[in-house]
Amino acid sequence: MSSSTFPLQHTVDPDIKHNFSVPVSQKSVSARSHANDASSALPGPHTQPISSRHQNQPTNATSISSRKPNQELEVSAELFRNRIVAVASTNSALLVTLRDTSHAPAALAQKGVHIFKLREELSEQERAIEDVERRLEESKPRSNGGGFLLVLKQASLSIFTLLRRKKTKASEQSPLDNAGNGTSTAEQKDADDTAYFTLLSEKSRSQQRKNELLQQIESSSDEEKDLQLKASKHETAHSDLDNLYNSLFSGPTPGFPSEDAAESAFHRVQTLHEGNTATVLARRRAGQFIQQVQRNWKNAGIYLKDASIRAERGSGILGFSDVKSDLRNVEHYATIAGTGLEKSMLNLAPLGPEIYELAQRMEGIVRGVRSVSIPVASWGGKAELLEAISGTKQHWESGNEVLEQLLYAAKEEERGARLEVRESARELDERRSALQQVRQEVFEQVAGFGEAPPAYHNCCSRTEAYKQQCDVVVELDDEETAGTVEQ
Template identity: 25%
Template sequence: MASSMVDRKAAAADFLPPETITNMPSRNHNRPPSDQVAERKVRQAIEEAASRNTQLLGELEATAHAPGLFNNNQIKIEHVDKRLADLEPEVQEAIAAANQQLKQHKSYRDSVAKKFVYTVLKKKGAFDEKAMREEKAYHEVLEKRHKAEAKLNELKADKAALAIETKELEELVERHGAAHKAIDGLYSKIFDGPTAGFADEDEQEEAHKLAKLALQERTEALKAAVRGVKAAQAVKVAIERALFEKQRASFENHSDIFSQRGVQTILKRCVAYINRGLELSDEAVEAIQATPGPDLTQAKKSLDGLFIAARAVAQERYHSKSQNAELIERLGFTLTKALDAQKKYVDAMKKVSESRRESIRRTARALEDERRALQQIRQSAFETTVGFGAAAPAYHECCDRAPGFEHDSHQQSASIVEPVVTELPEDAEPPP
């Protein structure tokens, strides 16, 4: 840097006045000394890491073909496995058919008694014709068996060859991944945070951080939607248990030893499950942390309306078997309709989660675009600082990480479980 300024002043001395040369502005004019020191440190770190950077870029280039071929082989093996699964029963069937036909063939070929009977009856020609027909049939099914077995063996050989090739590629894939991880760490160590002298790197690093934050926010939104779906799904358990209690109440009502108190106690348990269903319905829509759309609002309204109607029926009190029977029938009809409404509620909730999954897909792609742009700028810093030759081969992003970002987001929601619908102990008095 200093030598270039000396060269500029030396060249200017041939045709500029001395006072002009003396007052010629410096490249670091108006820059604080601390900034100049910080920039020198960054450039020194780049120079010191140049050899390692070149080594890693060479490793990436040498193994760049492996991930694609490895994935292709995995797909091929899956296809071969499917064909093997389809073919193996066909081979077993062909073997069984050949064995059966062989018995038929032997019954004519090796049976002296049968041959003797036909000869005595002077039907030797008929015997020979049948024997020939059975032999021909045997050879036909035997040929089918051999073809099927040959095809099966060929597929097994293909799979074995693919397995060997995949095993070799697996080592290259591991090397490739390790090189990516190492170069990420190398660049992170040099460039993370404010990087003096590389304003464009700082700007792109900020864009990358914002893209990563956006993906985290979308992931949290997806987790909220999945919690909503799980709560909506748990509503079904509450309805099914309420229906079970309704059935128990029906048995109690028709029993020889009729107990009005027993029917009412069971219906109270039914009400407890209905109330739990209403709670879960509320939890589901609250979980998504957003104003529900019209479809979801309508689905919840329909479900809640049926719950409220079922609860009102279950809280009615009668003193005769016939009145109770009519009440229990209405209760069962309403709860059955609630099951249908619950399905629609889950479907509406799933639309929210699917929309958020699609948003994650777009955000993961945006994050990958920003990451690639950042890596390109950081590699450019090596090229401009130590020269293209020292930093060769040129950086090339060979692996798309967007699917991985998307997968990681989905994995965070995969462990979310349905809320519990606590089962009331048998014959226990339900809560008031």
């Protein structure tokens, strides 16, 4: 049977803690091996050093050597318990602070939403007041001048009535018409006055609501400041408690194997989550590299278009020099695009079948552009130039389609990686919560409850904070964007 190329080796994870091992037995020391020992020539068993006497007693040596690690473990456990007792009051005070301020973070978020809605309503009331004031300003001249206009209208109607009576057909003018006109004018004035006072009442109500909103915002802002202080104390207590537990429990915990197991489980999930976060960032970088490739590919298309126009109009060797220069630029940007494509694939590794196929197609397109451009740019005539430009244009158009597909595939890879981050973030918070519960139970076993609440309560989930570790802006440095020029 053939052996494996890479033999299986035992590896040790530095993040996984191991319990202390106590030797069960020890090989007895042969008395014959110490026959020539100078200490064995001393007269009498009591005149020999203790170590020499135990060398001739293998049974006792085995007993003592097997008891020594146990004694060291007991001493370490006792020292650890003493350390816990020394900081028990600090632990209790921090837990009490967390309990008393546990409502602050959620209440602060709700208060912020409440103030935001109050400010929105305040803006609406201010706009309503401005609209009412504008309408009042428009109706104010009619209201103030209504009496003068009424007198003027009545005088005009009186004169008009007298003139009409002098006519032979005065009977056609009914006296009720004039009375109706006067009544109509009075009714119009009453309607204008009613509308004016209605606007004043509306403005008064809006102003009253505005004042109420200002008072509520001021009161809510004061409450928000108080909640901010409590939330800050709560966050500080969490940080201090984390630092306290890390200083005590980091590494092997003698006498408490359950804490070692919980911490090992936490570190395993933490390593997994960090790997998922790095994958998201790598996929995001891949998308940026593909966008960089698209910019270089666009630049190649600009020079390709210029070369096509000049090739159609040019003639002679000197006339085609600019065309050849444009094709060299096309080849230059195609080469840079190929380099960026390789960088994007490195950040997408391991490649799936779809992305691998698209990458292979794009590499072939880049090679096609270069193979067409380089020879013709060196020695081609007009017919060869036109043929080269036509072939290059086909490759360039195909490259645009493939790059769009690659960019979409890279974004899909990032979405999938983010789903894994969400899952690992949730599991990591569960492991962290379980680890903190075990550590608090260690304090309760060693030092008692004190003033701290006996029941563990995970007041603040850190799942969202773990998720947001991948919500960072990834920027390519100058070396990675070398050669890319916007046209």
